[in-house]
Amino acid sequence: MAVIYERxxxxxxxxxxxxxxxxxxxxxxxGEVVGYAKSAESRAVALxxxxxxxxxxxxxxxxxxxxxxxLAVPVGAMGAIAEEIGPHLAPGATVTDVGSVKQAVIAxxxxxxxxxxxxxxxxxxxxxxxxGPRSGFATLFQNRWWLLTxxxxxxAAVARLRALCEGMGAKxxxxxxxxxxxxxxxxxxxxxxxxxxxxxxxxxxRRVTDxxxxxxxxxxxxxxxxxxxxxxxxxxxxxxxxxxATLDILGRFTEELFALQRAIRLGDGDHLxxxxxxxRAIRRGIIEAGxxxxxxxxxxxxxVAPKGG
Amino acid sequence: MAVIYERxxxxxxxxxxxxxxxxxxxxxxxGEVVGYAKSAESRAVALxxxxxxxxxxxxxxxxxxxxxxxLAVPVGAMGAIAEEIGPHLAPGATVTDVGSVKQAVIAxxxxxxxxxxxxxxxxxxxxxxxxGPRSGFATLFQNRWWLLTxxxxxxAAVARLRALCEGMGAKxxxxxxxxxxxxxxxxxxxxxxxxxxxxxxxxxxRRVTDxxxxxxxxxxxxxxxxxxxxxxxxxxxxxxxxxxATLDILGRFTEELFALQRAIRLGDGDHLxxxxxxxRAIRRGIIEAGxxxxxxxxxxxxxVAPKGG
Numbered sequence: 001m002a003v004i005y006e007r008x009x010x011x012x013x014x015x016x017x018x019x020x021x022x023x024x025x026x027x028x029x030x031g032e033v034v035g036y037a038k039s040a041e042s043r044a045v046a047l048x049x050x051x052x053x054x055x056x057x058x059x060x061x062x063x064x065x066x067x068x069x070x071l072a073v074p075v076g077a078m079g080a081i082a083e084e085i086g087p088h089l090a091p092g093a094t095v096t097d098v099g100s101v102k103q104a105v106i107a108x109x110x111x112x113x114x115x116x117x118x119x120x121x122x123x124x125x126x127x128x129x130x131x132g133p134r135s136g137f138a139t140l141f142q143n144r145w146w147l148l149t150x151x152x153x154x155x156a157a158v159a160r161l162r163a164l165c166e167g168m169g170a171k172x173x174x175x176x177x178x179x180x181x182x183x184x185x186x187x188x189x190x191x192x193x194x195x196x197x198x199x200x201x202x203x204x205x206r207r208v209t210d211x212x213x214x215x216x217x218x219x220x221x222x223x224x225x226x227x228x229x230x231x232x233x234x235x236x237x238x239x240x241x242x243x244x245a246t247l248d249i250l251g252r253f254t255e256e257l258f259a260l261q262r263a264i265r266l267g268d269g270d271h272l273x274x275x276x277x278x279x280r281a282i283r284r285g286i287i288e289a290g291x292x293x294x295x296x297x298x299x300x301x302x303x304v305a306p307k308g309g
Numbered sequence: 310m311a312v313i314y315e316r317x318x319x320x321x322x323x324x325x326x327x328x329x330x331x332x333x334x335x336x337x338x339x340g341e342v343v344g345y346a347k348s349a350e351s352r353a354v355a356l357x358x359x360x361x362x363x364x365x366x367x368x369x370x371x372x373x374x375x376x377x378x379x380l381a382v383p384v385g386a387m388g389a390i391a392e393e394i395g396p397h398l399a400p401g402a403t404v405t406d407v408g409s410v411k412q413a414v415i416a417x418x419x420x421x422x423x424x425x426x427x428x429x430x431x432x433x434x435x436x437x438x439x440x441g442p443r444s445g446f447a448t449l450f451q452n453r454w455w456l457l458t459x460x461x462x463x464x465a466a467v468a469r470l471r472a473l474c475e476g477m478g479a480k481x482x483x484x485x486x487x488x489x490x491x492x493x494x495x496x497x498x499x500x501x502x503x504x505x506x507x508x509x510x511x512x513x514x515r516r517v518t519d520x521x522x523x524x525x526x527x528x529x530x531x532x533x534x535x536x537x538x539x540x541x542x543x544x545x546x547x548x549x550x551x552x553x554a555t556l557d558i559l560g561r562f563t564e565e566l567f568a569l570q571r572a573i574r575l576g577d578g579d580h581l582x583x584x585x586x587x588x589r590a591i592r593r594g595i596i597e598a599g600x601x602x603x604x605x606x607x608x609x610x611x612x613v614a615p616k617g618g
Contacts, residue, residue, distance in 0.1 A: 129605065216492055
């Protein structure tokens with residue numbers, strides 16, 4: 001593929017930024033990849049692994065002459081970074097971000113973007129429970145959605161950013177920022193909060209020792225622990241900045257949970273059976289859409305022992 | 310390995326029973342495997358795949374002359390099956406079950422077990438979201454725990470059953486039935502109810518269309534849909550029969566969830582960050598105990614595309 005941006009500055013060098021760097025290099029999408037991270041160790045790792053061609057000790061220096069700047073820091077840190085880099089952005093450059101919340105990021109970043117620079121907020125729906133500059137890999141975005149919330153940004157600049165995302169293997173969709181935040185509250189933010197809560201409850205329970213919770217986790221609980229192992233700073237910021245939508249979906253969740261709890265208390269088996277049957281269909285839809293594997297247990301058995309029988 | 314039981318009767322031919330049959334055959338642990346399922350189709354599948362040597366049209370016929378009888382039906386059906394087979398059990402035989410709840414199964418089954426027959430309730434902590442006679446495989450129990458709640462059963466009979474479970478690759482632990490039900494309420498029953506609830510909420514939400522929930526499920530939600538795709542009848546029975554422990558853990562869960570919800574509403578980032586940091590440790594424990602893979606996303610990426618970078 002052809003080079004889409006001559007110089008890409010990655011601000012933040014965690015899972016998403018390092019995966020972008022690997023993907024851009026694998027497909028020849030960027031002329032030069034410049035990196036900045038607050039942590040000197042992360043900057044050193046980026047050079048050691050080689051996914052950045054160059055690192056800088058400040059974000060302001062890293063963005064000089066870049067035609068694409070990617071803000072890949074926790075959502076709560078976006079505003080301060082934008083303020084710092086604003087005066088150093090090249091005319092005609094594009095600034096994007098990869099935050100899990102869009103309205104709050106746009107509100108924090110947009111005021112610092114000078115005239116003549118394109119700001120196109122974005123969010124790749126991809127990730128793992130691992131974090132940091134060593135956790136990235138080139139195929140992270142393969143067949144995943146990358147949502148852009150351009151809010152009227154220049155069409156040519158949007159098309160160019162879209163080409164980059166597609167070049168890294170993603171499917172691109174555009175939507176309104178408020179709608180994004182509601183959809184993600186359903187598919188991501190509330191599930192994460194619930195998983196964190198359940199793991200915390202298990203951790204608290206003194207009658208059930210740690211080793212029992214751990215040994216018998218294969219019964220379902222271990223799936224929750226994967227989600228609850230995600231980066232704490234990133235998730236703190238998500239909940240603080242997508243407060244309204246998360247609280248809205250949480251309210252609905254609690255309402256449904258209470259209805260099922262009541263059915264258990266009253267012994268209403270028909271209600272439970274009907275509910276549990278309905279939820280099977282969504283799984284089939286996700287597998288048919290190529291967004292998950294049909295292999296039992298996510299194909300996890302294959303990681304441990306060959307499948308028999 | 311040597312034959313441990315000359316004739317094993319499997320009552321119910323779903324995921325667990327068919328996996329046991331595959332495992333017993335692979336390791337030569339059973340002389341003959343006889344099967345019974347209510348559904349004629351399941352019986353035909355058992356013969357077609359060949360994991361049963363013989364099937365019978367009634368449970369009573371299937372248990373004749375068996376030295377091990379395995380009750381592998383939904384928990385709510387255990388009592389009626391036990392009543393039916395009771396008069397046909399061979400003296401000296403062992404009856405076990407694989408239900409996810411132990412106190413209710415013991416209460417339903419024990420009254421029907423004649424003098425001279427050993428009843429040892431059990432529960433393999435293993436499974437996938439798939440169900441039915443085609444879903445079984447020989448390595449399902451590999452490195453998983455198999456809990457026995459013998460409640461004073463004959464020591465030699467317990468040792469023999471333990472040898473069978475270990476022969477199929479499982480690790481065996483014995484515990485009190487009430488303690489089992491509480492532990493499983495934490496590691497399995499409550500997580501399942503929560504996953505079912507979250508998937509139901511997403512399904513209900515009219516502002517967020519089905520295709521958006523499905524397309525953007527990779528953000529975490531798809532993990533919940535796997536759990537919520539489990540067998541509805543089995544799970545209805547679990548909640549109806551482990552009511553007290555499930556309601557107890559649900560109460561604690563709701564309490565914690567409300568505390569986190571309040572922290573979000575008040576913008577208390579420190580509370581959230583501390584909570585999310587604590588839950589990371591449990592995941593590490595589970596991986597160190599060999600109960601899950603450390604590969605990102607359960608190694609799911611490997612099912613879709615080769616890992617790069």
